[in-house]
Amino acid sequence: MNVPLIELEAVSFTYPDGPTAVIDVTLRIEPGETVVIIGQNGSGKSTLVRHLNGLLRPGSGRVLLDGHDIHSVHVAALAARVGLAFQNPDRQLFAGRVASEVGFGPRNLGVRGAELEARVAAALEDVGLAAEAETNPYDLGLSRRKLLALASVLAMRTPVLVLDEPTTGQDARGVARVRAVVASAAQEGRTVIAISHDMRFAAECFGRVVVMRAGKVALDGSPAAIFAQAAWPELRAAYLEPPLPAVVGAGLGLGSTPTAAALVAALPGPAGEGRGRPPGRAGNE
Amino acid sequence: MAALEVVAAFALPGWVGPLIVLAAVLTTAAAARRLRGLATISLAASPLVGSILLVNLFLLPGAADPIARLGPIGPTWSGLWFGLQTVARLMAFSLAIGLVYLTTAVDDLLADLARRGVGRRAIFVVGAAVQMVPSTIGRAGEIVDAQRSRGMDTEGPIWRRARGVLPLAGPVVFGALTEVEERTMALEARAFSAPGRQTLLRVPADPASHRVTRWAAILAIAVIVLARASGRLG
Incomplete structure (x- = not known):
């Protein structure tokens, strides 16, 4: 049996003088998987991912990384x-230059010289801030400060990338950058785990969706399975709504169409490729 | 009561003042179930306590009763005694103020100030100052987490941890300034400076027992200060 990259075994966590935020969560995440965790505010998503590092x-x-307990x-x-x-x-930007901010993480990891410069340049290029390397971070707008914070973690080139609500507060261009970063990281074989309230982002950019409710994992599966009509009661119990293509697809009797591409493909007629395809087989794309 | 305790801790001579105040603070804290909070404050004060003890133990001017001899300097009994007394005063003062923070509901404090006719700007300053402590602590915790996630070592040797001062202090200070600015604008957007007297949403209870205690404390402060000024307390 393969050892998963990340394994959470019956993890529970209670804040001092606070509620139990995570209750008996068991998850296995394989290398190269892209996983998005969704759920209402206070469902334990952020608490859960803070166990990963x-x-x-x-x-x-227990939390295991590459099969080893990371407790100590x-x-x-x-x-x-x-x-x-x-x-x-x-909550993290402090440097006087964008490039220095991005270099902070790699420098802490001992990266120096040309390698450091290359990592900083590549990370800034990935998020579209290459032209702002000498700018003061606080002269950037919120959307670009978020991208800068993302670049500062990208430059560390970790095998696992965890993103806490990366599209919140982003304009359309920022969301496109984040989507490209996720796709690129996945292509490089890195494991990407994100927390999101953006159902479209969740459905289109990730291979696996974990739904959390009241500190527990309520659902876990592919976007096609999680956003299929049969799962809607559970989603709505977690105060979540399926993405629009899933609703339209279900309304037209096309099965589970969590993304616009899946919906178009399932549509009978000239626009779609789904002529003759039986309902329920469109899947995630 | 906290004001009385602070005055008593410094104005009453010898051990009497600090010990009475410490006993009063600890009894009140136990009744209010806030002993754990006081323990945290004591822990935070421990570096200062340690340095006061060390300085007085070895460097008290005029002390000539050595406990032991360690080369050119040596700890003295009078230095130890004076250091302990200073620490007792410091802890009595700190814990009395700390207990106010731990037991005072900010909403009640602000509502009471408004009821007494204090200006809204003064109330805002008091409220912002009091609320800044927990919000800054919360923000600082998140900043520490963010920088540790980027590999900043907060668990290694002291020289390595010292490198983290700027990455931690920068966002805390900038965030505090931004928060004040945003809060001010949000208040103005809700007619904070509108002319006329503000109405009260609720009036906090002020029973006779509270009023009697308050006036007794004010009277006691006046008596202690006058007695100290006239030299009757030594």
């Missing part, structure tokens, strides 16, 4: 394997 330690259960591994050491981009860029 040791910021939080489970009250009970320092966060600074885990940062070389798991990069976590926070939701609010203003």
Whole structure:
């Protein structure tokens, strides 16, 4: 049996003087998987991903990385394997130049010289901020500060990339950049885990969707399975709505069409390729 | 009461003042179930406590009763005694102020100030100052997490941790400034500076027992200050 890249075994976590945020969560994430975690605010998503790089330690259960329990591994050491981009860029930006900000993580990992410069340049190129290398981060708008925070984690080139609500507060161009980053990381074989409230982003950019409700995993499967009509009651119990193509597809009796591409493909007629395809087979694309 | 305790801690001579205040603070904290909060404040004050003890133990001017001799300098009994007394005063003062933070509901405080006719700008300053402490602590925790996620070592040797001062302090200070600016604009957007007297949403209860305690504390402060000024407390 293969060892998963990340394994959470019956993880529970309670904040001091607070609620139990994660309850008995078991997950296996394989190398190269793209996983999006969705759920209402307070469902335990952020708490869960903060276990992946040791910021939080489970009250009970275990977190394993490459089959090894990370309980006693320092966060600074885990940062070389798991990069976590926070939701609010203003909680991390401090440098006077965009390039220095992006170089902070790799420098902490011991990267120097030409390799450091190459990583910074590549990360800025990936998020479309190459022309802003000398700009003060606080002279950028919120959308671009978020992209900068993302670049600062990309430059660490960790095998696992965790993104906390990367599309929130982004304009259309920013969302397109984030989608490209996820696609590129997946193409490189990196594991991407994201938290999102953006159902379109979740359905179109990830191979696996995990739905959390009240600290537990309520659903776990492909976008086609999670956004299929049969799962809607569970989604709505988690205060989530399926993406529009899934609703339209179900209304037209085309089966599960979580993305616009899947919907178009399932449509009978000149625009679609689904003429003659039986309903329910469109799947995720 | 906190004001009385602070005055008593410094104005009453010898051990009497700080010990009475510490006993009063700890008893009140136990009744209010806030002993854990006071323990956290004590822990935060421990570097200062340690340095006060060390300085007085070895460097108290005029002390000539050595406990032991360590080369050119040596700890002295009078230095130890004076250091402990200073620490007791410091802790009495810190814990009395800390207990106010731990037991005062900000909403009640602000509503009471408004009821007494304090200006809305003054109330805003008091409210912002009081609320800034927990919000800054929360923000600082998130900033530490974000920088640790980028490999900043907060668990290694002290010289390595020292490199993290700028990455931690920068976002805390900038965030605090931004928050004040945003909060001010949000208040103005809700007619904060509108002319006329503000109405009250609720009036906090002020029973007779509270009023008697308050006036007794004010009277006691006046008595202690006058006695100290006239030299009757030594």
